[in-house]
């Protein structure tokens with residue numbers, strides 16, 4: 532497996548998806564080696580849940596810019612993979628997203644092994660089109676990876692259509708395999724949940740929870756825009772926003788200027804135990820994405836027992852059946868988002884029913 536992120540380096544859902552897939556393959560009796568970029572807390576080579584993980588230096592030599600850092604990482608990925616593949620036979624090279632495309636192409640041709648590619652998200656989709664040279668370049672590299680790959684995997688019907696449309700991929704090259712989550716990763720919570728809850732909200736406050744990258748496509752700003760209406764109808768509500776990203780400071784400033792900062796708690800990066808506990812306590816877990824190829828976070832929230840409100844886009848629309856397994860709102864519409872959050876806060880029976888499904 533080639534993946535630029537792998538737990539504990541978790542930037543998006545990709546890291547978790549690659550780890551879960553690798554561990555599941557190991558459980559089925561396969562051998563999996565992951566070559567990925569480094570993390571300060573990890574050894575360069577280690578076994579994690581049966582998966583052999585090689586972590587290479589991403590930032591050496593000191594890159595001039597983002598694309599340089601991607602290329603240097605790829606040289607290091609190739610170097611580590613060559614050491615491995617010269618000593619052992621591998622049946623498949625599986626590349627995840629464009630960031631590892633150069634390494635994937637070299638390894639495919641050097642060792643004559645079939646290359647699989649999973650496209651977790653596209654630059655075109657993330658940006659609602661291609662608006663500058665960097666975006667056009669990334670789109671080209673994504674196409675290049677799908678061109679080189681023997682088979683391309685995507686995670687939802689929505690993505691199948693997107694890839695067909697933007698890369699003109701033939702149908703027989705494309706397979707939809709939805710992501711999954713490992714239930715046991717979400718069962719463990721803080722030993723004293725009441726005490727834990729007191730650190731986050733007042734006893735009478737309901738909890739609305741978001742976790743994800745703070746980027747435009749994830750729609751955190753839409754959640755902030757929904758806060759005044761929710762508070763108007765349900766004043767005792769606390770919004771907990773976990774995660775980080777380029778929009779983080781802007782979002783905090785926005786909450787301040789909207790006069791809602793006292794009701795919105797920015798939690799930053801949180802560990803798994805905190806995440807699971809907040810899911811357990813949440814009256815609504817909200818994923819207001821504008822673009823979402825799959826939306827593994829929604830599955831995680833459901834696995835951890837939180838009732839979800841998601842936008843009706845991409846993979847989210849395929850995961851959540853409105854009124855049955857969660858609620859969906861009109862993507863991009865914070866008024867519709869507020870209404871659906873309020874439904875969960877007021878209709879406890881319904882929320883409980885969806886939670887227990």
Ligand code: NHF
Nearest residue numbers: 544548651824825826827
């Ligand atoms: O869940 C893992 C993840 C998806 O929708 C998510 C995304 C990136 O944007 O496949 O990849």
